[in-house]
Amino acid sequence: MDLVFYTLQLGFFYMDFNLISKSIEKAKNLFEEGGDWERKNRLKVYEGLYFMSTRDFKNAADLFLDSISTFTTYELFPYDTFIFYTVLTSIISLDRVSLKQKVVDAPEILTVIGKIPHLSEFLNSLYDCQYKSFFIAFAGLTEQIKLDRYLHPHFRYYMREVRTVVYSQFLESYKSVTIEAMAKAYGVTVEFIDLELSRFIAAGKLHCKIDKVAGVLETNRPDAKNALYQATIKQGDFLLNRIQKLSRVIDL
Template structure:
């Protein structure tokens, strides 16, 4: 792995693997649900996550173990008393730095056990104190992770904006790179694949954000967002030939075939790998599942368009053979995209031929000028009516 390893890695607070298990249980493939449920509750018990246990029991309608819950609550209260005692001792015998450290430890503990409300209150109170810029930035990073953990974009979005402002005031190199990863994950979750891929590719060789995801998952998302949003020539240069990607791509199921088959015009292999990617990676990602149909549709369009660009016309039979699909499937799939204006071609059903009708550059420019002119005339007319009134 080429990514730089940070000796002072950010702790996994909260642990986002639990959010993944929670997603799999509710929306993931059936065959993965039981294992995810077991791992979720094992971790909850190991970390005495009483608040999160209560949330998950209610959400999953699972049996509530009162004895287990009471034990975890007791251990939580015991730990919180230790933090309070540490803060009191710091106030009496030490300085402001030690007091802040005690308050931060307590806030981190709330976040670690899944007590969202108390964690946010504790962090907010700490932000009101006199703390270093670095600590302030790290707290806002934790807000973003809590947002990711609970799927709360209303917490993620404004805090990413706040991080930009704080880091511009004096954030170090590591925090600037970390922000790119966090923002990339957020952009991916809202279907801004182009923005996400740019941020992911910028941090391929400097990735240290293992509190968010593993390096393999990071490479996976960098590849998936790039293939759907970048031009073919840029994909070759920045993805297919990237040494950081080539180091680990073989360890990620189906991704290498998916990455290379479209570029190498192996369309039947590409369609098979797209189906495998859908099952192995899109259905199991809480960031990409909401966009799965969009993603697979856009990648099919890319493959069709790439083949059609090479011909003035070709038979439906030859195109079906190229994609390893039946003629009926290709005919129906192309029809949808042609009708929606996504592919520049027509199907001659009588002769079984697909004819491309790509507009030349001058014609496309002319059409653009006409369209913009119409918009301008409409705005001038609306403005004149307002002035007359």
């Protein structure tokens, strides 16, 4: 088991994701035969780091949060860095209620987060809807994210995802809102917010439309019942196609 962990460390040093993936699978197979809790908890951090390094932030956040109270993986990074990764991945992965319960109010995070520049303001200003403060803190964190060996390849992607989260949170409170009011809330110009939103709307990241003449944003959130209806129809068509193919085979 220790040899597998050493192999994982080499994999992360050379960023060999094929080796890391195989080693994680090997470790899981060994744990099925028996293993202590300390090593199982260490493996969660290794696997979480693998997910984060391959842009699977949701699984990374879940594993990091499971390991907060049992962290002993100091051979990878110190506890401060671990909390840094946990907060960053959680912000773009968890809903507002889960973020409050698991991150904002977590005692393990509260004891460390103040030591990391801008991170406390980044997390709390998002939850408290202080968007101007959020962008200031976000700007302070960008250099740290850009210089991180695991996050650097995903820097632009992460920047987009965070902005999607914060814009969506603001728009959830309104049926319609002026672009000027939104720009003022974020402490940016109307031109900047107009350009930003148009990109995210075109990419399907935000459910709203811009009335350029009136200078208003109108939200058009997808109806949950309608989405469920469409999914049922789609799955029903798929099932009918499978049955028809099966009936042809049976007839033969």
